[in-house]
Amino acid sequence: MKICLIPSIATNVEINCKESTINFLIEHQCPQCGAPAILEETDRLFACQYCRVNSYLMTDDFFRYLLPHPPDENKNIVYFPYWRFKGMLFFCGPSGIQNRFVDVSHQAIDASIFPISVGVRSQAMKLRFATAEMVGRFLKPQQSFDKFLSTFQERFGKSMPKPILHQSNIGETLSLIYSPFYLTDKLYDAILNKPVSAKLPENFNLDEFSGDRPHWHIRFVSALCPNCGWNLEGERDTLVLGCKNCNSAWYPVGKRLKQLKFAKFPNTGDRTIYLPFWRIKAEFSGINLESYADLIAVANLPRVVQNGWEDIPFRFWIPAFKVRPKVFLHLATQTTLSQPRQKLVSELPQARIYATTLPINEAVECLKLTLAGFMKPRKTIMERFCDIKIDAKSFSLVFMPFNEGHHEFIQPDFQLTINKNVLALSKNL
Ligand SMILES: [Zn+2]
Numbered sequence: 001m002k003i004c005l006i007p008s009i010a011t012n013v014e015i016n017c018k019e020s021t022i023n024f025l026i027e028h029q030c031p032q033c034g035a036p037a038i039l040e041e042t043d044r045l046f047a048c049q050y051c052r053v054n055s056y057l058m059t060d061d062f063f064r065y066l067l068p069h070p071p072d073e074n075k076n077i078v079y080f081p082y083w084r085f086k087g088m089l090f091f092c093g094p095s096g097i098q099n100r101f102v103d104v105s106h107q108a109i110d111a112s113i114f115p116i117s118v119g120v121r122s123q124a125m126k127l128r129f130a131t132a133e134m135v136g137r138f139l140k141p142q143q144s145f146d147k148f149l150s151t152f153q154e155r156f157g158k159s160m161p162k163p164i165l166h167q168s169n170i171g172e173t174l175s176l177i178y179s180p181f182y183l184t185d186k187l188y189d190a191i192l193n194k195p196v197s198a199k200l201p202e203n204f205n206l207d208e209f210s211g212d213r214p215h216w217h218i219r220f221v222s223a224l225c226p227n228c229g230w231n232l233e234g235e236r237d238t239l240v241l242g243c244k245n246c247n248s249a250w251y252p253v254g255k256r257l258k259q260l261k262f263a264k265f266p267n268t269g270d271r272t273i274y275l276p277f278w279r280i281k282a283e284f285s286g287i288n289l290e291s292y293a294d295l296i297a298v299a300n301l302p303r304v305v306q307n308g309w310e311d312i313p314f315r316f317w318i319p320a321f322k323v324r325p326k327v328f329l330h331l332a333t334q335t336t337l338s339q340p341r342q343k344l345v346s347e348l349p350q351a352r353i354y355a356t357t358l359p360i361n362e363a364v365e366c367l368k369l370t371l372a373g374f375m376k377p378r379k380t381i382m383e384r385f386c387d388i389k390i391d392a393k394s395f396s397l398v399f400m401p402f403n404e405g406h407h408e409f410i411q412p413d414f415q416l417t418i419n420k421n422v423l424a425l426s427k428n429l
């Protein structure tokens with residue numbers, strides 16, 4: 001479904017409410033040997049086919065890309081910035097939780113002369129990382145990302161049943177895309193070599209937009225275990241890397257890789273894949289949810305509280321991978337309701353590990369949403385929800401085994417199933 005929101009001179013903002021999108025492709029070179037490489041937007045672990053060196057891709061804040069244009073020395077290229085957001089939006093209302101998957105781009109400078117969004121070009125072309133070495137004039141974003149985000153959240157919120165008790169964005173990818181233009185008597189799109197404006201007024205001056213000298217760097221750190229120097233392993237889009245030599249796991253914090261607390265369920269069958277979940281301990285105010293016994297009351301589960309259940313501490317279990325919003329919320333709710341109590345072992349699984357693509361801070365953002373997913377009766381949610389505060393205290397990554405069936409991955413202990421196609425399509429989220 002596509003909704004056109006703001007008409008403009010050149011094009012429309014289009015918000016894609018699809019369940020999957022296309023990943024950008026990015027042209028780059030291996031940081032070790034300089035061999036050309038094509039990365040996918042979601043790639044983090046880069047394994048060079050030529051020099052065999054593995055590198056891990058990091059950024060200080062978010063990735064900045066530019067759309068390349070045919071070279072022409074006679075044109076003064078100006079790069080115009082667009083914010084891009086890809087992620088899940090959730091709205092909690094009186095009738096339940098609504099969700100949307102969105103993939104949207106929008107001007108980062110209010111300038112009606114430029115197209116209002118990148119359009120579909122970024123999906124058809126290979127991008128480059130915008131770095132300090134690039135030639136051309138880069139315009140400085142004037143609109144903050146938060147402003148851009150709240151504007152379109154508001155628009156979505158308008159169509160949602162009222163009151164909206166809670167809303168959150170989860171698993172978002174934020175980036176800045178620079179698109180090239182040049183000026184004659186009209187403004188031209190430098191990729192298509194076509195005008196995107198009518199004839200400009202005499203006094204129009206591009207220099208009135210402030211420029212930005214790119215000083216950004218894409219950082220590839222060598223994917224070696226900081227502890228023992230062994231090669232770190234993982235799928236190409238994973239945020240968490242494992243060292244099978246010293247049995248450790250690592251994830252990016254700021255400019256370096258930090259050690260991560262992890263565990264796995266004891267061994268099961270051989271047709272197994274391990275899916276990662278964030279297990280999160282939290283403190284609550286406005287609700288009593290300390291133990292398994294409390295959970296039974298809060299979720300109104302048809303179970304009789306047994307001796308000792310007051311002593312089983314309550315934990316959230318949130319999928320550590322991106323998957324379409326409805327499935328994501330279902331998995332978070334069901335696993336949290338199950339409160340897995342198997343004895344876990346601090347060992348990396350030998351079997352296949354599915355990539356961790358949802359960072360811990362994103363998982364923390366959906367704790368309240370998960371609570372809304374199982375709290376009963378709904379009337380209680382309406383009355384109490386705004387007073388509830390959840391504060392995450394500690395976390396670990398737990399690898400949960402799923403058996404591979406024909407069409408699904410099945411977790412027999414907690415009656416969880418994930419359709420394989422759904423999971424495959426989620427690689428682009
Ligand atoms: Zn290389």
Ligand SMILES: [Zn+2]
Binds near residue numbers: 227243244245248
């Ligand atoms: Zn190691």
